[in-house]
Amino acid sequence: LEKAFEIYPDTKVVVIAHLYGTPGKIEELNAVIRKHEAILIEDAAESMGATYKGVQTGTFGKYNTISFNGNKIITGSAGGCFLTDDKEAANKVRKWSTQARENAPWYQHEELGYNYRMSNITAGVGRGQLIHLDEHIAKKKAIYETYKEALKDYKHVHMNPYETCSEPNFWLSCMTLDESCGVKPLDIIEALEAENIESRPIWKPLHKQPVFEGCEFYSHYENDEKSVSEDIFDRGLCLPSDIKNTKEDMERIIKIIKSVLDR
Numbered sequence: 001l002e003k004a005f006e007i008y009p010d011t012k013v014v015v016i017a018h019l020y021g022t023p024g025k026i027e028e029l030n031a032v033i034r035k036h037e038a039i040l041i042e043d044a045a046e047s048m049g050a051t052y053k054g055v056q057t058g059t060f061g062k063y064n065t066i067s068f069n070g071n072k073i074i075t076g077s078a079g080g081c082f083l084t085d086d087k088e089a090a091n092k093v094r095k096w097s098t099q100a101r102e103n104a105p106w107y108q109h110e111e112l113g114y115n116y117r118m119s120n121i122t123a124g125v126g127r128g129q130l131i132h133l134d135e136h137i138a139k140k141k142a143i144y145e146t147y148k149e150a151l152k153d154y155k156h157v158h159m160n161p162y163e164t165c166s167e168p169n170f171w172l173s174c175m176t177l178d179e180s181c182g183v184k185p186l187d188i189i190e191a192l193e194a195e196n197i198e199s200r201p202i203w204k205p206l207h208k209q210p211v212f213e214g215c216e217f218y219s220h221y222e223n224d225e226k227s228v229s230e231d232i233f234d235r236g237l238c239l240p241s242d243i244k245n246t247k248e249d250m251e252r253i254i255k256i257i258k259s260v261l262d263r
């Protein structure tokens with residue numbers, strides 16, 4: 001981030017994404033952001049209910065977002081939520097989300113708007129799920145702890161870490177494999193898929209996506225070493241983490257994973 005500001009000192013916005021419901025290093029990053037008089041936006045799409053030093057994610061930035069997509073910790077089937085303490089910004093977003101209609105008796109449009117409104121039905125689904133947020137987080141954490149306990153004797157296997165000052169919502173349990181173990185994430189993914197169980201690689205880094213080809217990227221390293229995000233992508237996978245997983249489901253999944261690790 002510091003390197004990026006050196007080259008682009010006029011940058012005004014920095015987005016922090018709390019991947020898999022795990023809070024990022026907010027204070028460290030925000031210190032850099034404030035020093036350069038930029039604005040923090042939290043992409044808390046996956047981290048609803050997670051906390052950093054006892055404070056909910058989605059409240060640290062000037063503007064923040066969470067997701068209600070169908071696969072999130074709670075859902076309205078689609079869409080999301082904009083969070084801010086700035087009343088003027090909130091009103092502006094409301095206006096944009098309703099096609100930027102002006103306060104006139106006819107359809108008056110003085111700027112470009114969008115149709116991002118949430119239906120009453122979607123809102124009702126979301127409100128119905130909201131009361132179960134803590135319950136969902138507890139179930140997600142239990143899944144994470146089950147994997148961690150079951151795989152603790154495999155020294156080349158690591159569950160997704162988090163800062164001790166934070167409490168994730170454990171939306172997705174993920175693991176990385178040391179290259180020395182000889183097992184690739186795809187080996188486990190294919191073994192699970194053969195039993196009709198879905199798992200996925202770790203998210204592909206944005207700078208490796210074709211749509212962002214040619215965009216600047218700043219590695220932790222000065223030379224041509226593989227970046228941290230690329231390394232995790234190559235060695236990591238997202239494990240089945242549905243809160244509907246039963247004890248028997250978890251035992252079956254873990255048995256398959258161990259069968260691959262024990263080859």
